[in-house]
Amino acid sequence: MAPDDPVVGRENVVQGFVEESLEDSLARAGLPASLSLQLKDALSSALDRRPLESGDRFQVRYLQTVAADGREIGAGRIVSAEVTTSGKGRIALYGFRPTRGVEQLWLGNGESLAAPAMRLPLDTVSVTSGFGVRADPFEQPRNGLGAPSRLGTVGATINTATARGIALGLAPAPGRTAPRGGGAFLMHNGVDLLAPTGTPVLAASDGTVVGAAPNAGYGNWIRVDHGHNVATVYGHLSAFAPGIAAGVKVQRGQVIGLVGNTGRSTGPHLHFEVINNGQAVDPIKFSPTRKAKLEGADLDSFRKLVRQVDAARQDEAPLRLISVGDGR
Ligand SMILES: [Zn+2]
Structure with a gap:
């Protein structure tokens, strides 16, 4: 100056x-x-x-x-x-x-x-299974992208702590192993967030509910459209929040359901997907959820x-x- x-x-x-x-x-x-x-x-x-x-x-x-x-x-x-x-x-x-x-x-x-424009759907986050290719996880919806899943062979290594989850300092759940045949590896289209049944599930961003219903392997399932070709999917819920139904507008952080163990799930957790331009993306890497x-x-x-x-x-x-x- x-x-x-x-x-x-x-x-x-x-x-x-x-x-x-x-x-x-x-x-x-x-x-x-x-x-x-x-x-x-x-x-x-x-x-x-x-x-x-x-x-x-x-x-x-x-x-x-x-x-x-x-x-x-x-x-x-x-x-x-x-x-x-x-x-x-x-x-x-x-x-x-x-x-x-x-x-x-x-x-x-x-x-x-x-x-951030998009937040993770639980207040306290513990990732038990990360995004990406992994051993056929029998508790998971098979098709991803919010589609109804087909039931497959039971038996897989599940809830394996991922390198990313550990790198982020997120506490992994103890790994559990079940006997299985075959050696298929599937893309895991979301992340599994460990939380007790009844934990509030929050909308990741403002949007419109496009579905809230039982949906095969997903169990009680919600899909929210956020515009800009971004959608989020929430699986295995024990309950839907009152008023949550197709066509209803929700705000970021609003309670839309409760964590549960419905569908192909071996324990209470939230299965969470982010879909960007029709492609499942890693919710933790997807920048709007990351601080x-x-x-x-x-x-x-x-x-x-x-x-x-x-x-x-x-x-x-x-x-x-x-x-x-x-x-x-
Ligand atoms: Zn999952």
């Missing part, structure tokens, strides 16, 4: 306690509305859509560009935000722009908090930033306290 440049960056801090709602509390503390909205979306993702509770504490540091006459230019950008919740402890978020990407908020481990994570040089720069921000937060030295909310 040139010495005579009339424009300066000013760091602001707002802090306080959540009262009736986070938005109202942030507004009262003086955070600009556009930053409040960005923070609310990121926190909703970090808190699995649970709202903050009254008494939870927040502190937000943001950078505001200011002209020589004191006029604020642009919306400003969040440097860091920290909330201390009764339910989930301390959560810290950091603003960062990767080399190829847009400015957004990240968790301290480099995981993005921008909400962005910083890597390589971006991750190195980001870690430096986190250390600086955390050190500054402890000292409070580099910050000029412009505006303080209704902290008590």
Whole structure:
């Protein structure tokens, strides 16, 4: 910045306690509305859509560009935000722009908090069987792509932990083996997500239910069309959520059914498929279900930033306290 440049960056801090709602509390503390909205979306993702509770504490540091006459230019950008919740402890978020990407908020481990367009259909995910070719899995629907399946020879190696599942840190279920003849390998058109019977199954994205009915090997089956030639399929359900039927519109995260063990299934789990342009794709690799994570040089720069921000937060030295909310 040139010495005579009339424009300066000013760091602001707002802090306080959540009262009736986070938005109202942030507004009262003086955070600009556009930053409040960005923070609310990121926190909703970090808190699995649970709202903050009254008494939870927040502190937000943001950078505001200011002209020589004191006029604020642009919306400003969040440097860091920290909330201390009764339910989930301390959560810290950091603003960062990767080399190829847009400015957004990240968790301290480099995981993005921008909400993906598509989410996995369970809140807690444990993959027992991944996408791809594997030994003929007798508990699986055979045809994939949401089609009714044919019954085949019983007997297979099932619930084998996959390399991908392990790489993702998802706990595999213990492998189980059943005697079988032949050596067929089939494409597994989805992922098996382990969960107890009755666990809510959530729509992966906004869409329209195109089928919700018993469907051969899939057992109780739901297919949702999300537009843009993307559909999702949910199998082995114990029940459909009230009102879920062909033609009904659903929203991302809405409960559409309950995990079960119907159809060709050897234990309670959700069989989940993502179909893109008529082809089954790996739901875990399919980018809309995957949260962005910083890597390589971006991750190195980001870690430096986190250390600086955390050190500054402890000292409070580099910050000029412009505006303080209704902290008590
Ligand atoms: Zn499956």
